[in-house]
Amino acid sequence: MNTDKQLDRVLQAADDGLPAALDRLMDFLRIPSISTDPAHAGDVQDAARWLRDELAGLGFDAQVQQTTGHPMVTATSQPGAARDLLFYGHYDVQPVDPLDLWDSPPFEPRIEDLPDGAVIRGRGAADDKGQLMTFVEACRAWKSVHGTLPPGLKLLFEGEEESGSPSLRPFLRDHADALRASLALICDTGMYSDGRPAITTQLRGLVGEEIIIDAADRDLHSGSFGGLAANPVQVLVDILSTIKDDTGRITLPGFYDGVPELTNALRADWDSLGFDAGEFLSRVGLKQPVGETGRSGLEMIWARPTFEINGIAGGYAGDGFKTVLPAKAVAKISFRLTGDQDPDQIRAAFRDRVQSMLPADCRVTFHAHGGSPASRMNIDDPAFAVAKSALTEEWGREAAFIGAGGSIPIAGDFQQILGMDSMLIGFGRDDDRIHSPNEKYDVESFRRGTRSWIRVLAALT
Known part of the structure; x- marks a missing residue:
């Protein structure tokens, strides 16, 4: 003893x-x-x-x-x-x-x-x-x-x-x-x-995904093809913009299956920490919290699932200006998971959303980058x-x-x-x-x- x-x-x-x-x-x-x-x-x-x-x-x-x-x-x-x-x-x-x-x-x-x-x-x-x-x-x-x-x-x-x-x-x-x-x-x-x-x-758990959308067999002159040919960057941003609604909730079917609410005891424990979301953001040059309506700052960063666009590329981004329709667009995205969310189910729902919105002239390739539950x-x-x-x-x-x-x-x-x-x-x-x-x-x-x-x-x- x-x-x-x-x-x-x-x-x-x-x-x-x-x-x-x-x-x-x-x-x-x-x-x-x-x-x-x-x-x-x-x-x-x-x-x-x-x-x-x-x-x-x-x-x-x-x-x-x-x-x-x-x-x-x-x-x-x-x-x-x-x-x-x-x-x-x-x-x-x-x-x-x-x-x-x-x-x-x-x-x-x-x-x-x-x-x-x-x-x-x-x-x-x-x-x-x-x-x-x-x-x-x-x-x-x-x-x-x-x-x-x-x-x-x-x-x-x-x-x-x-x-x-x-x-x-x-x-x-x-x-x-x-x-x-x-x-x-x-x-x-x-x-x-x-x-x-x-x-x-x-x-929180994690699902990482890379999406590549291909359209024409080369970059196209926007004067000759603009308004007629599919633009994969536009297609990509249109699709990604549907993943969250204007209240910050993620719209994939079944996404919130297994996401628990905070217990009263844990909520009280976190409230006692006196977290100030504005002050926290001020450390990185920001001041205005975003995210799910009606959720506290700590709840959003510790206990709620997220969707984030981690990188996006396509077309011409060098010095000067080049009026092209890009042949390819790429995005890297991630979901943070909570509770009993299934990484495989989340990945499948995301891919289904992308494929359901893909125009006929476009092709999509997916590359998984890790998946682990909360x-x-x-x-x-x-x-x-x-x-x-x-x-x-x-x-x-x-x-x-x-x-x-x-x-x-x-x-x-x-x-x-x-x-x-x-x-x-x-x-x-x-x-x-x-x-x-x-x-x-x-x-x-x-x-x-x-x-x-x-x-x-x-x-x-």
């Missing part, structure tokens, strides 16, 4: 060990484990081995497991917990381009003092090596006091998250029995925008309330259950393949510049993140 006195000792151990923990993180950040670049395949292997050695040194049974791509690192502690837990993170990082926008070399990490506090500067500091190491350091502090690691832990660290995770689903299927637990913990998220701790409990966690599981209380205690601010407008496919993979929900807890900030030059992670996020995991482990194991 974990007593308050023991918990205090573990928290103190984490604080006392912070300088050494930062040194270890710096060593980890120096490894340029860029998974998308074949030139760094050896560095990804080095990062996997570094992580395995750290975990083995702590007493985990740790392995580097090779895949057809980059390796997975797995580790387990001794059994005996009230409930076993699977912790997931990734050790690969994004490319660093454009290099000339970095203020310091991306793989020469350093601690930088800023007016609001010290930060860790370097590629991977926030996404995801710094976040991953908060959990590892929590386990280190735990062992220094208890003499053993927290029981019932399974760790899975991926080396391909930044390159689409091509090996992950096969690995989960092949090792399902060994990886399955009562709950997954995922650290690849952040805090709410005002700095309060948060647990992400729902993620993920919703069962927050009736008592672990969620326990973890929320633990985060509140550590940060001195009421933790919140939040949504995420984007997709984190691993959460859905855990549900579909391993049959378990995930608790997504991270300590990143909105200004961490992940995927961009000058990435950083607050030292306070690293310190309190470690302490937060200690509290969560004490409550759950």
